[in-house]
Amino acid sequence: MTIDGRSLLAVVAALCVVFSIVVLALERRLRQPMPGLRLWAISNLLLGGAAAAHMLQGHVPVWVPAIVGNWAMLIGRTTSVAALRQFDHQPVPRALLAAACGLLMLAIAGTLLVWPDPRLRAMIMVGGMAVLAAWGTHTLAVSAPLSVSRALTMVGLGGWALANVWRLWTTAHLPPGAPVIDLHDPTVAAYMGALVIMDVFCNIGFVLLITDRMYEWVLQLARTDHLTGALSxxxxxxxxxxxxxxxxxxxxxxxxxxxxxxxxxxxxxxxxxxxxxxxxxxxxxxxxxxxxxxxxxxxxxxxxxxxxxxxxxxxxxxxxxxxxxxxxxxxxxxxxxxxxxxxxxxxxxxxxxxxxxxxxxxxxxxxxxxxxxxxxxxxxxxxxxxxxxxxxxxxxxxxxxxxx
Structure with a gap:
């Protein structure tokens, strides 16, 4: 049985929505705020929306997947980097993130509206995604000691980065006249499948990071007197x-x-x-x-x-x-x-x-x-x-x- 890219995009969209609901449900149960959770949920919704826009390729105008889908994916991954930095209590470089994301979005729009070039647009897109995923991996690596949950999230984001680097290489070496994105192409399906697996690792790892933080809070409550802050x-x-x-x-x-x-x-x-x-x-x-x-x-x-x-x-x-x-x-x-x-x-x-x-x-x-x-x-x-x-x-x- 052959699974094409369109089916895998549908899986990505569904998983992103599910993990957004899970993270928001965990946030509602917390008695004290945990930074980064809402941003992570928003990033998943944006990535899911991007997958849905690309899934409609061939059935909607070309600008829907080319601009709406790609922009949503870039903003979603940028938001996930900000979420990870907030979660680990690191300063969020809003200006730098906004500038990087904005330049990539303008470049993508330019390759559709000014100098139409699908291959260049795809290379800009996957290259930007690789950089943003690598940024998120680095944030996790330097923020706190390594744990199972942190390692799992890093594997997911690092896998995202590597999958996009591989896609960048294959796109650059496409023969002249070959379609850049063919949802029935086994190479595209393999790329989409890698993204699905890495996205699952990334989100499960983040949910485990949340549970680890909650466990630390419980231990802290058990160890200290709530009024004075002295040991219990x-x-x-x-x-x-x-x-x-x-x-x-x-x-x-x-x-x-x-x-x-x-x-x-x-x-x-x-x-x-x-x-x-x-x-x-x-x-x-x-x-x-x-x-x-x-x-x-x-x-x-x-x-x-x-x-x-x-x-x-x-x-x-x-x-x-x-x-x-x-x-x-x-x-x-x-x-x-x-x-x-x-x-x-x-x-x-x-x-x-x-x-x-x-x-x-x-x-x-x-x-x-x-x-x-x-x-x-x-x-x-x-x-x-x-x-x-x-x-x-x-x-x-x-x-x-x-x-x-």
Whole structure:
């Protein structure tokens, strides 16, 4: 059974419409915008329209496939390049894309209206499509680490580029007088078939890219507290257990401290929950700013935060905790603003540290919790450590300067 180019163009048009619907349906289900999806759907509709215009060749005036079809295909592939750049949060060179597409469109119109030359028109068209598809492939290659979905999309776009390069070569070597586009020609059918296969790869890859991005969002939601941006309790415990295992192998210390906002219930009752949320964000932002890049900081629950400090002894951890306690009472550029009615916010902190033999993260936090209990009953707004013999009172700021 022989499949001609007209049948393959019909398949291309149908697939483009289907994938446009799939991408738009995925976009509607998202709770936050994902850039590039609408442009990708539009590009597929344009490519499908171009395939439909070429499918009508011989039944409509020559300018329909020659101008409308080719222009729609060029705009569609240009739009897909812009969609990929938007999706990967890269700047879209609108002027450059518009200029390239516009010049190609003018050249195609010129080969029909000014100096009629079907072969030159076909060569301009497939050459431009090859360049645009290669541009999209390059965008995917340099934007992010390679993944299965990204590789599949690159195979589709790269295959598009190669198919058009091959078509450019065969068109340039056509014998004199031979028709440039014959939908019953096996060579044209092979070219169309390659485009169908590459288009399927490209669109399936892009749909997988969308699902990968959605999966990253789900992981991010699971790992972070939605209000403060600090680590969630589960994510913090998971990473802390790994740090403890490493500490046992290396024989190093691991420290932790619990941060409790003083009189948080009174803040909520007196100023409302919006003020309480602002205080939580205020403390979280200072905690993330004060800690080192290797430390973990998460919301423990309610008005409590916990920090895990790998390879850190008790006094160093106490110095960092004291630095946080002092910083909470001072405004920091970029930190969430507190309500005007709240003149100051203070925290109490309990610090603990264990050597490599600690059995669990729960044991370490339990020791920090006992130190926090001591800090609360000593008058709040202070740092206490689990080993009172080493640090009987608040750690001085001189220690902070000497150790950081």
């Amino acid at each position: 309790r589960g994510a913090l415990y998971t990473q802390a257990r790994r740090d403890l295992q490493l500490a046992r192998r290396q024989g190093t210390h691991t420290a932790a401290f619990l941060v409790d906002i003083d009189r948080f219930k009174t803040i909520n009752d007196s100023h409302g929950h919006a003020a309480g949320d602002a205080v939580l964000c205020h403390v979280a932002s200072h905690g993330q700013a004060v800690l080192r890049c290797t430390d973990l900081f998460g919301r423990y629950g309610g008005d409590e935060f916990v920090a895990i400090l790998p390879e850190t002894d008790l006094l160093t951890a106490a110095a960092i905790a004291e630095r946080l306690r002092v910083a909470v009472g001072e405004p920091v550029p970029g930190a969430p603003r507190l309500p005007c009615a709240l003149q100051e916010v203070s925290v109490s902190i309990g610090v603990a540290a264990v050597a490599a033999g600690c059995d669990s993260i729960e044991d370490l936090i339990a020791q920090a919790d006992q130190a926090l209990y001591t800090a609360k009953h000593a008058g709040r707004n202070r740092t206490r450590v689990a080993d009172e013999a080493q640090a009987p009172d608040n750690v001085s700021l001189q220690m902070i300067q000497s150790r950081h």
